[in-house]
Amino acid sequence: MGISSALYSGVSGLNTNSQAMTVIGNNLANTNTLGFKGSRTVFSDLLSSTINGSGGTSQVGRGVNVSKVDNIFSQGTFESTESGLDVAIEGDSFFLVSEEGTDAINYTRAGAFRFDENGFLVNPEGFRVQGKEFDVDGALVAGDPDDIQVGNTGLIAGNATDAMSLTTNLDAAANVPAAGFDHTDPATFNYSSSTQVFDSLGEPHLLTTYFRKSDPNEWDWSWSAEDDTGTLFGPAATDDTIADLGGATINFNGDGTLVAGTGGPINLGPFDWLNGSEDTQTIDITFNNTQFDSESTVISQDQNGFGAGNLTSVDIDGEGVVIASYSNGEQMKVASLVLGKFNNPNGLRQVGNNLYEASETSGTPRVGLPGTELGKVFTNSLEQSNVDMGAEFVRMITVQRGFQANSKIITTVDELLGELINLKR
Numbered sequence: 001m002g003i004s005s006a007l008y009s010g011v012s013g014l015n016t017n018s019q020a021m022t023v024i025g026n027n028l029a030n031t032n033t034l035g036f037k038g039s040r041t042v043f044s045d046l047l048s049s050t051i052n053g054s055g056g057t058s059q060v061g062r063g064v065n066v067s068k069v070d071n072i073f074s075q076g077t078f079e080s081t082e083s084g085l086d087v088a089i090e091g092d093s094f095f096l097v098s099e100e101g102t103d104a105i106n107y108t109r110a111g112a113f114r115f116d117e118n119g120f121l122v123n124p125e126g127f128r129v130q131g132k133e134f135d136v137d138g139a140l141v142a143g144d145p146d147d148i149q150v151g152n153t154g155l156i157a158g159n160a161t162d163a164m165s166l167t168t169n170l171d172a173a174a175n176v177p178a179a180g181f182d183h184t185d186p187a188t189f190n191y192s193s194s195t196q197v198f199d200s201l202g203e204p205h206l207l208t209t210y211f212r213k214s215d216p217n218e219w220d221w222s223w224s225a226e227d228d229t230g231t232l233f234g235p236a237a238t239d240d241t242i243a244d245l246g247g248a249t250i251n252f253n254g255d256g257t258l259v260a261g262t263g264g265p266i267n268l269g270p271f272d273w274l275n276g277s278e279d280t281q282t283i284d285i286t287f288n289n290t291q292f293d294s295e296s297t298v299i300s301q302d303q304n305g306f307g308a309g310n311l312t313s314v315d316i317d318g319e320g321v322v323i324a325s326y327s328n329g330e331q332m333k334v335a336s337l338v339l340g341k342f343n344n345p346n347g348l349r350q351v352g353n354n355l356y357e358a359s360e361t362s363g364t365p366r367v368g369l370p371g372t373e374l375g376k377v378f379t380n381s382l383e384q385s386n387v388d389m390g391a392e393f394v395r396m397i398t399v400q401r402g403f404q405a406n407s408k409i410i411t412t413v414d415e416l417l418g419e420l421i422n423l424k425r
Contacts, residue, residue, distance in 0.1 A: 003420075005062065007413045012063030013406030016043060019066050020399045027387045035076065035109030035354055036385035038392075042068045073345050076109075076386040078378060084315030085121070087111035088383040091375020093339035094356065096145060096367065097127035105130065107340055107365070109383055110354040115314065121148040121322065121335075125353045131322065131335035132369065138333050145367065148335040150314055150324050158202015158328070160278070161305030163265070164195055165286040166209060171296040172256060176213050183210060191296040198305030199277035202328075207283070211250075211296070252291040263287035306330050320370040320377040339374040340365035 020041040030036040044067035078088050089095070094107035106127060113129055116122050121129040130145040170191060178187045186192075189212045197207045251259040269282030283303075309328030316322055320337035342348065347361030358365065370377045 003413060003416055005060075007410060009061065009063035010406045010409030010413065012046065012065065013409065014403060016041075016064045016066055017399050017403040017406065019069075021396070021403070023069055024392050024396050024399065027392050028389065031385050031387045031389060033110075033354065033385050034112055035383045036387065037074075037076075037109070038072045038385070038387040039069050040072060040395075041066060042070060071346055071348070071350075072386065074386050076383040078381045079384055081380055081382055083112075083114075084313065084380060085113045085115075086380055086382050087113065087316050087320070087337065088378045088381040089339065089370075089375050090378060091339075091341075092345065093341040093370075093375040094365075096130035096338055096340050097123055097355070098130060098147065099127050104357070105340075106351065106355040106357055107348065108354050108356065111377075112382055113316075115150065119150045121150075123354075125355075127353075127355070129337065131337045133335045134333040140336065145338045148322055148337075150311070150322070150334050156309055156311075156326055156328075156330070156332075158198055158200075158307040158309075159305050160200040160202075160281050161197035161283055161303045162281070163284045163286070164197065164207075164301070164303035165288055166193065166195065166301050167288040167299040168193060168211070169290045169292055169294055169297055169299060170211055170213075170250075172291045172293045174213050174296065176215065181210070181212055183208075188212070193298045193301070195301045195303060197283065197303050198307055199271070199273045199275065199281060201275065201277045202307040203273070203275060203277065204307055205273055209285075250287055250289055252289075256290050256292045258287070258289055263289065316377075316379045318377065318379055336369055337377065338367055339370055339377075340367045341374050 023039050023041045027038045043064050046062040046065050073092060088111055089109060094109060095111060097106050097108055098104060113121050113123060128147040131148040132145055133141045135141050174190045177189055180188060182188045189210045191211045192208055194206045194208045196204050198204055251262040253259055264286040265284040267282050267284050270279060271281045272279040306328045309326035309330060311324060312327050313325045314322060322334040324332045324334050342365050343363045344361060347359050348356035349359050351357050368374050
């Protein structure tokens with residue numbers, strides 16, 4: 001084998017420690033890279049040579065080599081941000097992104113997303129984020145994940161009210177009003193409240209509901225409704241009788257609770273708002289009233305219509321759902337982020353720009369919605385690099401010493417070879 005073999009062992013040590021220093025330098029260079037996962041260098045010895053001696057067969061090492069550069073997929077810390085499109089993953093999964101015009105899927109931990117000019121949710125490099133789309137009814141569409149896009153970035157149409165509910169307490173101690181209901185005379189009814197409803201054009205209107213106690217010794221109330229064109233619905237006669245609206249009387253039990261079935265829903269209409277909107281609109285009104293010995297008051301009112309609105313913001317919630325908000329107060333579920341989890345994330349190939357791609361050793365990812373199995377997402381957050389600067393500097397010291405020791409091997413062997421050559425003199 002000869003003394004020159006030690007020279008090559010020292011060279012292998014220089015090369016290996018140089019590679020280790022490169023890995024350390026890359027880690028330190030990416031201490032502020034979003035979602036970056038640090039690496040470590042694993043050394044292994046080279047094949048040994050066998051020598052025979054008086055004591056038997058022995059082996060002498062031939063140097064060192066880089067066995068593997070492992071990615072360390074430990075959890076990075078979270079940074080709070082002001083963007084509703086920044087998302088971080090707690091767990092071992094990855095976001096799925098795809099370059100425009102390709103079907104190839106890449107994986108990333110960096111969740112600094114934004115929308116491009118076409119309404120696609122993208123990462124800073126323009127790769128489109130993948131997710132599951134919601135249909136108009138708010139249900140997830142079956143099929144593979146696809147590009148997340150907010151299609152309606154302008155004005156959305158209004159929705160005509162077709163159902164409303166009123167929760168009102170009617171004063172049990174109220175007196176029976178003057179005979180003959182007249183919506184213009186407060187003396188002929190006990191209480192009234194107005195609810196904003198919408199027509200088919202998204203234009204708002206007020207629908208006023210009047211309540212009139214029927215008899216001082218009975219727990220019955222009659223009611224009437226008036227739209228803002230002056231049209232009355234319900235008991236609009238000039239007495240305290242009830243129009244034929246399918247049992248429109250509101251009845252209460254002795255404890256002030258509503259008799260089951262007397263609160264509706266009752267269909268009102270059709271409404272003609274005299275503005276060109278559809279004149280076939282009807283509204284199902286439901287009363288969730290009580291009759292307690294307390295002042296008559298509206299506790300809550302609800303209706304399902306809304307006016308036209310402009311897109312005001314798009315955010316990602318804590319469930320990973322992309323939600324578009326509009327100026328009319330409506331929110332629309334656009335899509336849900338999906339995550340991918342690998343059995344062997346160390347088998348992923350780095351392709352730059354905080355991206356990975358699957359390989360044979362990584363296996364096929366399990367793809368699904370955020371949750372217990374695949375990991376939770378946090379909005380208004382970004383995952384920082386998991387590089388520990390203190391640990392990297394310690395490694396740097398040990399690698400530096402290893403490099404110096406191997407360089408000393410070379411200089412020492414050089415001196416020995418010099419002595420060998422000088423034997424001839």
